[in-house]
Structure formats: structure tokens, C-alpha cells
Amino acid sequence: MKITVNINGKRYSNDVEPRLLLIHYLREVVGLTGPHIGCETSLCGACTIELNGKAVKSCTMFAVQADGANITTIEGLAANGKLHPVQEAFWNEHGLQCGFCTPGMIMASKQILDRNPNPTEEEIRHGLEGNLCRCTGYQHIVNAVKAAAKAVGA
Amino acid sequence: MATTITKTKTLIGKAIRRREDPRLITGTATYVEDIKMPGMHYAVVVRSPHAAARIRSIDTSKAASRPGVVAVFTGRDVSNVGPVPCGASLPGLRVPHHTILATDRVYYAGHPVAVVVATDRYIAADAADDVEIDWEVLKAVADPVKALEPGAPAVHPEWPDNKAFDFHQEHGDVEKAFAEADVIVKQRILSQRLIPTPMETRGVVAEWRAADRALNLYSSTQIPHLLRSMVAQMLGLEENRLRVVAPEVGGGFGCKLNVYAEEALMGFVAMKINKPVKWIETRRENYLATIHGRGHVDDYELAATRDGIITGIKLRIIQDLGAYHQLLTPAIPTLSVLMMPGLYRTQNICADIVGVFTNCVPTDAYRGAGRPEATHGIERMVDILAAELKMDPAEIRLKNFVQPSEFPFPTATGLIYDSGDYAAPLRKALDIVDYQNLRREQAEARKQGRLMGIGMSTYGEICAFGPSPATPAGGWESATVKIEPSGKVTVLTGASPHGQGEETTFAQIAADELGVDIDDVLVVHGDTALVQYGIGTFGSRATAVGGTAVYFALQDLKAKIKKFGALLLNSDDVTLANGQCIDNKTGASKSVQEIAAASYRAMQLPPNTEPGMVSTHFWEPPNFTFPFGAHLVVTEIDRDTGAVKVLRYVAVDDCGNILNPLIVTGQVHGGVAQGIGQALYEQAVYDENGQLITGELMDYAVPKAHMMPWIESDHTVTPTPVNPLGVKGVGEAGTIGCSPAVVNSVVDALSPLGVRHIDMPMTPEKIWKLIRSAQ
Structure with missing residues (x-):
């Protein structure tokens, strides 16, 4: 087809x-x-x-x-050679280790922020339920989403 | 010549964001699955659906005739390849012959039986379903305790007792310690089978260059050089004509510290069809056919005095080995024995291991590899002893610790603990939670009928593997540092990082030592055609051993820079600082870049000095390192559902000097997540027929974001004297410290109900039943 x-x-x-x-x-x-x-x-x-x-x-x-x-x-995601704020935040906050889950994790994080620009920690964790990471224990990912929210809001 | 080298440390210890990340956050990194080659074919492995069966016949004709299929191979075709190697040796070890495809019998569900090769991955998958196998299903045994019972089905018919080995180690006078003990506590403690679950499954691309008789093998591995040596042997290839590349590797956690049948099999296929071939493991295959971890049934006995001094430890380990020995399978439980005294002083120990074959996929190294089991055991036992003596669990630990004045400390198991102040992280953790106050809160909660628990573990681990005589394949690590003619610096490390961030930490070391910009440093790894022989990344060794090799290669270069600098400056008294070689008398200087260029141009050479600016160092560690720490966990149990809620998780880890706190914290978090996984959620379950019930992410509970508590991570810093960087290693610490702290906390919560021990995973169902039966 x-x-x-x-x-x-x-x-x-x-x-x-x-x-x-x-x-x-x-x-x-x-x-x-x-x-x-x-x-x-x-x-x-x-x-x-x-x-x-x-x-x-x-x-x-x-x-x-x-x-x-x-x-x-x-x-x-990156536009004109500039990383998207979520990408930048994952980098700054060490939100990745082996990187394999990262593309999906960043896309899911972007969606969380598109729907809710100021999510709480709990909302972020539930928003990421569909994405597994075996390296980070998620805490730095949560920090990254918070940091991206701040950067976008600023 | 003066030898002053001024260190201008500016990067070590700083939270520098990782240099490997730009490719990872933009989706442009190259994992095995991303490799494409002209004419590439796809392979699918046909696996046994049975845990034990005879193969009466295999009919591949239907599969082979499907359009697009170019070849189907079975065990008979590959009889000249292999066997899959076991690198561990123990006295009297029984080693089953481990062919890369089964021939007349299968030993576990998932056992590879045939391989189908096609032009397209969908066609290959269809054709794999076309392979018809006539099975005679046999009785299987999946439980190691049952496998030891008389009359149990024999996994390997030649060894009806299912034993692969017996191992015994003792020290001191254990019988006397137990005879004279005021108190003896006993407990059977399980460390359940776990599935490592890196997010990237295994995968291999093999490319045969017939005219050169050379094979390129891209594999998702932690050990490219060791893999090359062993696959060359398995295929009968000359080692220098096999190039192994570990491209971007999506996590390993020990399960890619191995040599698998499929790695040699794809080499074989590529050579046979004379086309590149790709095999990517499905998650289902990953669960069935990539090694599992743990699998211990441990019987502990502790002897102690009335005031809580531990005087002796007895341990019997039943190790579920699975059907075969993978690379290190039988060696893993011996690491548990090495660490069985934990951080405590007792010199009287007695340990027995019985290694048991089962009709399951082999166990092998999974994050911690033997040390989480040991730590879980001793830390549970110390709590059980404390409860028996009605002592505080912190107090009993403080009474038994090896003291700071006693290092280097020879343990009862023959190790030399390097350095430590074991009380320091515990005291820090207690301070962070305001322990006395927390206990008062707990007493209040209990009055209200709430089930609140406080649990701790104080762990020690053996890391930085290790002195070569104590390792199966050499325990050194290698580094080459090159300053290119332009002054740019290339570091080639024999370690093979796959998420641990050494492209950053090693660049920090090089930039600091040479006084150059970190952006001028590139760290290269994972390709046997580019990098000198190396060992790899596992056992929390990459920085402590591999980083030290980089450090020593840099010292060689610094001496050479000074020689060339002195020549160029016409001086006999120079200092190297901030990337400049300075004449101490005149203040004139030459930059590292200028000196590097001059060393290659070689118009003039210092006496007895070769042109160029390259140094290779193979560093042999004189000892292991022994990180330690304390984890403290506060939990509350929901009486109605049995759900465990972690209210606080405090991790105080001492991994020696910290090169990059961002990376170290990430390692702790990730380690704790895998410990929480074991404590609360994960278990590989085989049914009595040897079928893996938890065969997918649907059934195997890898923690998700909302299942993880917030982790409060802190540190004490006790540098190791074993290496000049003073680093001990941190990759496995979180996992090792975690599970006993969580279980101790939950047992503490339920102790008013008379609960003394709980085995993992502490699922709501298990806890709910415990509460119900107590009421």
C-alpha cells in the first residue's frame, strides 16, 4: 500500500x-x-x-x-541547531546513562509539558509510566522534566 | 632536571555534563540495530519451547523453501563451531559441553536449536515458524532445591545428582565460636532469580570479508577484546583477523559481560552466506536466553555474645546455575563467600556452596554479582540478631565494624580491606533522618496502629576487579594517550563504557593532568581495531582500574613533554602547569600544543627519546578496592492492601574520591532502582515444567517512575590507597546496599505482628498474607 x-x-x-x-x-x-x-x-x-x-x-x-x-x-526536536529545552534539560540534569530509552523518554516528557506546563513530581512520574529506564532510577529524569518546565516557562 | 609537576586541577570533582550525551539526546547514536550494510540479511533463532526434550528430528525444508530465505542451519551444521566458553574454574567443576545450537537434546526453554536467514526480518520470522521439530518432551526440574532431591529429573543425564560442584571455605575456629556462643540465630534467606533487562537487548551484526579472510563483528557487549579472543577460538579464526566493535551499548548490568552462542553463530552465518547478517534479540528472547542473576537459597547461622559481638558465621549456599555455565556462572557464588563477613570483624567463618544444574537459562553476573546476595544475607542476619538481643540495629553494627585503625584489614575470607571508616556513613545517615526522633515518631505511629518501619544496611563491596591472579582473564586495564601533532588529545581506553560516562570522566582526568581544554580531549573505546587490548567494563572497575591506566599513561607523556620542553626552551629546569612548559629561570614557555608539534616534526630530539607523543600503559592493580556505605529506609505498610510505601530513602555511599558528582549520583540512583526492584517487585518465575512465566515486560516487574521513591544521596569520602586517583568504584554500590535496607525496614514495620523475616520480592500479596496470618 x-x-x-x-x-x-x-x-x-x-x-x-x-x-x-x-x-x-x-x-x-x-x-x-x-x-x-x-x-x-x-x-x-x-x-x-x-x-x-x-x-x-x-x-x-x-x-x-x-x-x-x-x-x-x-x-x-532540535530547531536551527538549537536543542529543544527538554533535550537540553536531560543533558544538564544527567537524565540519561546508556541512552537507549532516552529518545522515547524525551518525547514522552515533551508531551507531559505540552499538556501541563507545570507538573508536580507525582504528575511527572505518572506521566512517564509508559516509559521504562533501567539506568537512572528516574530521579534525574524527573529533575530534567522540572528543569525543562522552568526553562520553557521562563 | 627538576621534577616539579604542578597539578592544576580544575575539572576533577566537578559536575560536568556528559560529553557522550549530544548524540544520545538527538537520536543519532549508533547501536547495533542502527547498523546497516549493503546486502545485509536478517537472522532469527529458532528456540526450544520445552525445558527438557529430545530432538527426534528437525525438518527445515518448508522454511528453506520460503521465498527470501537463503539458509537454515541446525546443530549438525555448526558442529565445528564452539563450544560456548566458561572462563571460571573450580576444583572438580563439571562443565557440560555447550554447543552453539542444540543437537539431540535441549536443556532449557529458549535453548537455540536452529537459525533462519532471510533477506528481510519479517520473512525470517515467518520462516522460523516453518521449522518443524519433532520433540520427545522430558521431565524438567527448575527449582534448585528440588533438583538436589533424590529421584529428581537429571538436567544432564551423565550427572544424576544435578551437582556441578561443591565448594568449601573456612577460617578460624567456627565450631568453638558456635560452642561458646551466648546466642545463635539461624535463617534461610532467598535471593531470587532476577532478569537483568538492559533496555537494549542483545544484538549482533557480522560481516565477512572473504578476500581478506576477515570478520567484522558488531555486538552489544561489555567486553569487546575478550569477546574477540573467544569468538576467534570458537570459529577457528585468526584473532588478528577478527575485529569486534561494541558500538553504542544500551545497558549491560553484567548480562553483556559474556560470550553467547549467537555471537559465534552470526560469525558462522556471515561466513557461510558471504553477506552481512544482523540478529537482534527480541525482549522475549532476552528473557529466555540471556543470563539471569542471583538464584540463591542461603542458610545462615550467626554466633554471638550476649552483648552483640558476632563471633562466627556459617553459610550454605544453594546456587541455581541453570543448565549450563556461561562465562562466569560458577564463580559468582564464590564472590558471595568472599564478602560474607560484610564490614564486621569476625574471623570465624565457614561456607559451603553447592552449585546446582536446573532446566533454566544460566545465571551469571548481574549488577553486584554475588555481593548483593552476601550483603543481603549478613545484613538480614545482623538485624535478626539485634532483634533476638533486643538491641538497636545501628548499635549492633557499630559494635562489630572493622575500625579505622585496623586497615589494611585482613578478612576471614582472605581479602585485604583497603581503607574505610565504616561508622561514618552510618552516623551520617542516622543524622540525616534524626534517628532518635524518628524512632519516637515510629513509637507514636505504632500506638495509632500504623505499620511504620525503619531499616538500615551497612554494606561493603569488592570492586575494581582486580589483581590478575584473582581474576579469570587478567584484571589489569589498558590506556593509550596520544597528543596529536595539532595538540589535540586522544584517549584510547580498554574499558568499554556503556552508560557509565567514562568518555567524560576520562577526559576530565586527561584535561587536568595535561592542563588542556576538555574540548580538546576525545575518549575512544569499544573497537578492537582502534584500541589496544583491554578487559572491559564490569565489577565497578572502569574508572578505578581503567582510569588509573589513563592516569599513568598521562604521567609518561608529561615526562616526555618536559623533556621536549626543556630542549625547546634550552633549559634544565622546567615546570609543566596549565598546559605550558615553563622555564623556571627565565619564565619563557612553550605550550603543550607547540611541544607536541615539535615532537612529531623531530627536528631535534632529547637524549634517548623517540619522536611522537604517545604512551600506552597497562595497569595492574595491587588489590581490589572496597567501597562501603549505609542505606537507611523508612517505610509504611498499608494494612488493607499489603502495599509497601517507601517514605524516605537515604543513601550515604563512600566510593573514595569522586571525579564527577553528577555521574556518581546517577550510578547510585540506578543501583538503588535495581535494588528496589529486587526488594519489592522483580522475580524470574519458572513453573515446575521449566516454563518461564515472567517471560515479558508484561509479567516481569521492572520498576517504573512512579514505583521509585525519592533518593536522598550523600557521601563520605575515604580515598583508597590502591590507586593514585583514590577512587573505589560506584557502579554496583546502590544495588548492594539497597535490598537489605528495604527488607529490614519492612520487617521492622511488621515486627509488632511477630514477623521476623520476609523473602523478596515483598509483593503486596505476600505482605497482606503475612498481616492476615498474624491477626
């Missing part, structure tokens, strides 16, 4: 198998390396992207379901 998708501001048109997962489309067909695959049960959140403004686990969708969608991945 033919699909057309806008990814990080660029239009892609491809013929894809109906069963092709969106994550595999992004990684194998489009050639992105940001969204990662950490499981096959939609639990780890490493594949989180933004689809039409909403955070989505790209392993839960087929590529054909994304036909006509606007997609932002971690690769599309």
Missing part, C-alpha cells in the same frame, strides 16, 4: 506491506535511528514519537495507519 507521511517536516511517500509496523517503517524505510525497539509488547516506550501532536508508541501502529499523519521524532 502507498502511504504519505510528513516526518520531521519532510514528506515521504512509500509502498509498504500492510503489516509493517510504524516503528519499522521509521527505522528501516525512512532510515531514522532515534526511535528504538526495547520490547514487542508496547511496554518499554523506547519507540515513542509524536503523531499529530500526541505521544504514540510507534510499535503499536501499522505504518499504513499513519498515512497522512504529521510525525515528529527525536531527530526533529
Whole structure:
């Protein structure tokens, strides 16, 4: 099937198998390396992207379901060579170690702040429930989201 | 020539944000799964659904005929490859022959049986389902205690008692200590099987360059050089024609400190099909076929005097080994024995290990590797003893600690503890929570019927592995430091960081020692074609051993810089400071950059000095290091649900000098998260048929953000004399200190109900049942 998708501001048109997962489309067909695959049960959140403004686990969708969608991945966050405040905050607060969950974690964190510019610690932790990190114990991630909230609000 | 070298430390000890992060936060890092090559094929491994079975026949014809499939290989095809190596040796150890694919029998659910190779990963997965295997299912045993019972199914028919080894160690006069004891306490303590769960599963890309007879192997590993040596042997390749690359590695926690069947298998496949091949483990495979950790059933006995002095420790470990020995499987419980005295002075110990085969995936090193089990055991036992004697758990610990004046301290298990003030972190933790006041609060809470607990652990760990005679593969680490002709600095480390931040900490060391800008330093690792032989990253060793190798390579270079500087300045009295070589008499100076350029241009050479500015150092540590600390946990239990709420988590860790506090805190947090996981949530569960019930993230409870408490992290600093950086290591500390503190806290909360011990994980169901049965 033919699909057309806008990814990080660029239009892609491809013929894809109906069963092709969106994550595999992004990684194998489009050639992105940001969204990662950490499981096959939609639990780890490493594949989180933004689809039409909403955070989505790209392993839960087929590529054909994304036909006509606007997609932002971690690769599309930085603008004009400047990191997004959430990226900058993850860096400053040491919100990552091995980095594998990080693209999904940053996309989920951005979504939390898009919905609620001043989340409490509890709201941040619950907002990140769909994203697993095995390295950080989450505390520096929570700090990063708080710092990003401050930076965006400032 | 004067030898003054002024140190201009400006970066060590500072919370510098990590230099590896820009690629990670932009999604542009290259993990194995991100590697693409022209003509690349995809492999899927066919695995046994049974824990024990005979293979009557395998029919691969249907799979092989599916369009897009280029090859299917079974055990017979790979009989010349392997075996999967075990690097540990113990007297009398039984070592099963571990082929890279099963031939006539399988020993655990997930055992690799065949590999299907196709042009596309979806086709390979489809074709894997087409492989037809005729099984004769056999009786399995998954529980190590049951495996030791007479008549239990034999995991390996040649050893019907299921024992891989018996190990005994003793010191002092244990029988006398127990005969003369005022009090003896006993307890069986479990350290359950855990699944390491790095967020990146394993993965391999293999590329065969037939004309060069050379193989490139990209693997998500913690030990690229050791992997190269062993895979070369398994494949019968010349070692110098095998290049192993550990690209970006998405976490390891010990489970990638190994050599796996699939790593050699993909090399074999690439050589056979003469095309690059990629295999990426699914999470389900990761749970079935990548090593697990822990798996202890420990019987403890403590002898003590009436006033709480521990006089003897007896320990019997039943170690669940799984079906095979992976790289270090049988060695892991011996680390538990080494650390069984904890921070306490007693010289009378007796330990036995029985290593037991089960029809499960092998256990091996998982964060802490043997030391969390030891710490959990002794720290639980000390609390049980304190309860028996009606003593305060802090007081009994303070009474038994090795004292600061006693270092270097020889332990009953043959170690030499390097340095420490074991009371200091405990006192600090007690101060942070205002312990006496907290106990009063607890008494008040109890009056109101609330179940509030205060628990602590004071842990010691053995780190910075280690002196080579005490390690299976050499315990040194290597570093090459090059100052390029332009003055830029390249550090090649034999360690293989995968999240620990050594691209930053090693750059801090180099920038400080040479007095150059940190942006002028690049740290390179993980590629056997670029980096001199190294050991790798595990056992909290990378900075303490690998960082020290960098330090010594830098000392060589500094001496050489001064020689060239003296020549260029025509001086015999120079100082190196702030990146400048200064003539102490005239004040004239040459920068490190100018000197480096001159050393390569080589118009003039100092006496007995070669051109260039490169130094390689292999540093052999004279001892392990022994970090320590105290964790204190306040909990409250919900009577109605059994849920444990952690109200406060205080971690005071002493890892020696701290190079980068941001990174050290991150390591503590991550370690604690894995300790909390063990204490409250995680357990690998096999049913009686050897089926892994917790086979996915759906069923295996890795802590999520809302399941973690806020961690108050603090430190005391006792530098180690073992290395000139004074660093001890911090990668595993959080995990080791955590689980006993949490369990002690929950047992303390439930002690008014008569609860004396709880095994992990302390799920709400387990706690609820305990409360119900007490009421």
C-alpha cells in the first residue's frame, strides 16, 4: 500500500506491506535511528514519537495507519541547531546513562509539558509510566522534566 | 632536571555534563540495530519451547523453501563451531559441553536449536515458524532445591545428582565460636532469580570479508577484546583477523559481560552466506536466553555474645546455575563467600556452596554479582540478631565494624580491606533522618496502629576487579594517550563504557593532568581495531582500574613533554602547569600544543627519546578496592492492601574520591532502582515444567517512575590507597546496599505482628498474607 507521511517536516511517500509496523517503517524505510525497539509488547516506550501532536508508541501502529499523519521524532526536536529545552534539560540534569530509552523518554516528557506546563513530581512520574529506564532510577529524569518546565516557562 | 609537576586541577570533582550525551539526546547514536550494510540479511533463532526434550528430528525444508530465505542451519551444521566458553574454574567443576545450537537434546526453554536467514526480518520470522521439530518432551526440574532431591529429573543425564560442584571455605575456629556462643540465630534467606533487562537487548551484526579472510563483528557487549579472543577460538579464526566493535551499548548490568552462542553463530552465518547478517534479540528472547542473576537459597547461622559481638558465621549456599555455565556462572557464588563477613570483624567463618544444574537459562553476573546476595544475607542476619538481643540495629553494627585503625584489614575470607571508616556513613545517615526522633515518631505511629518501619544496611563491596591472579582473564586495564601533532588529545581506553560516562570522566582526568581544554580531549573505546587490548567494563572497575591506566599513561607523556620542553626552551629546569612548559629561570614557555608539534616534526630530539607523543600503559592493580556505605529506609505498610510505601530513602555511599558528582549520583540512583526492584517487585518465575512465566515486560516487574521513591544521596569520602586517583568504584554500590535496607525496614514495620523475616520480592500479596496470618 502507498502511504504519505510528513516526518520531521519532510514528506515521504512509500509502498509498504500492510503489516509493517510504524516503528519499522521509521527505522528501516525512512532510515531514522532515534526511535528504538526495547520490547514487542508496547511496554518499554523506547519507540515513542509524536503523531499529530500526541505521544504514540510507534510499535503499536501499522505504518499504513499513519498515512497522512504529521510525525515528529527525536531527530526533529532540535530547531536551527538549537536543542529543544527538554533535550537540553536531560543533558544538564544527567537524565540519561546508556541512552537507549532516552529518545522515547524525551518525547514522552515533551508531551507531559505540552499538556501541563507545570507538573508536580507525582504528575511527572505518572506521566512517564509508559516509559521504562533501567539506568537512572528516574530521579534525574524527573529533575530534567522540572528543569525543562522552568526553562520553557521562563 | 627538576621534577616539579604542578597539578592544576580544575575539572576533577566537578559536575560536568556528559560529553557522550549530544548524540544520545538527538537520536543519532549508533547501536547495533542502527547498523546497516549493503546486502545485509536478517537472522532469527529458532528456540526450544520445552525445558527438557529430545530432538527426534528437525525438518527445515518448508522454511528453506520460503521465498527470501537463503539458509537454515541446525546443530549438525555448526558442529565445528564452539563450544560456548566458561572462563571460571573450580576444583572438580563439571562443565557440560555447550554447543552453539542444540543437537539431540535441549536443556532449557529458549535453548537455540536452529537459525533462519532471510533477506528481510519479517520473512525470517515467518520462516522460523516453518521449522518443524519433532520433540520427545522430558521431565524438567527448575527449582534448585528440588533438583538436589533424590529421584529428581537429571538436567544432564551423565550427572544424576544435578551437582556441578561443591565448594568449601573456612577460617578460624567456627565450631568453638558456635560452642561458646551466648546466642545463635539461624535463617534461610532467598535471593531470587532476577532478569537483568538492559533496555537494549542483545544484538549482533557480522560481516565477512572473504578476500581478506576477515570478520567484522558488531555486538552489544561489555567486553569487546575478550569477546574477540573467544569468538576467534570458537570459529577457528585468526584473532588478528577478527575485529569486534561494541558500538553504542544500551545497558549491560553484567548480562553483556559474556560470550553467547549467537555471537559465534552470526560469525558462522556471515561466513557461510558471504553477506552481512544482523540478529537482534527480541525482549522475549532476552528473557529466555540471556543470563539471569542471583538464584540463591542461603542458610545462615550467626554466633554471638550476649552483648552483640558476632563471633562466627556459617553459610550454605544453594546456587541455581541453570543448565549450563556461561562465562562466569560458577564463580559468582564464590564472590558471595568472599564478602560474607560484610564490614564486621569476625574471623570465624565457614561456607559451603553447592552449585546446582536446573532446566533454566544460566545465571551469571548481574549488577553486584554475588555481593548483593552476601550483603543481603549478613545484613538480614545482623538485624535478626539485634532483634533476638533486643538491641538497636545501628548499635549492633557499630559494635562489630572493622575500625579505622585496623586497615589494611585482613578478612576471614582472605581479602585485604583497603581503607574505610565504616561508622561514618552510618552516623551520617542516622543524622540525616534524626534517628532518635524518628524512632519516637515510629513509637507514636505504632500506638495509632500504623505499620511504620525503619531499616538500615551497612554494606561493603569488592570492586575494581582486580589483581590478575584473582581474576579469570587478567584484571589489569589498558590506556593509550596520544597528543596529536595539532595538540589535540586522544584517549584510547580498554574499558568499554556503556552508560557509565567514562568518555567524560576520562577526559576530565586527561584535561587536568595535561592542563588542556576538555574540548580538546576525545575518549575512544569499544573497537578492537582502534584500541589496544583491554578487559572491559564490569565489577565497578572502569574508572578505578581503567582510569588509573589513563592516569599513568598521562604521567609518561608529561615526562616526555618536559623533556621536549626543556630542549625547546634550552633549559634544565622546567615546570609543566596549565598546559605550558615553563622555564623556571627565565619564565619563557612553550605550550603543550607547540611541544607536541615539535615532537612529531623531530627536528631535534632529547637524549634517548623517540619522536611522537604517545604512551600506552597497562595497569595492574595491587588489590581490589572496597567501597562501603549505609542505606537507611523508612517505610509504611498499608494494612488493607499489603502495599509497601517507601517514605524516605537515604543513601550515604563512600566510593573514595569522586571525579564527577553528577555521574556518581546517577550510578547510585540506578543501583538503588535495581535494588528496589529486587526488594519489592522483580522475580524470574519458572513453573515446575521449566516454563518461564515472567517471560515479558508484561509479567516481569521492572520498576517504573512512579514505583521509585525519592533518593536522598550523600557521601563520605575515604580515598583508597590502591590507586593514585583514590577512587573505589560506584557502579554496583546502590544495588548492594539497597535490598537489605528495604527488607529490614519492612520487617521492622511488621515486627509488632511477630514477623521476623520476609523473602523478596515483598509483593503486596505476600505482605497482606503475612498481616492476615498474624491477626
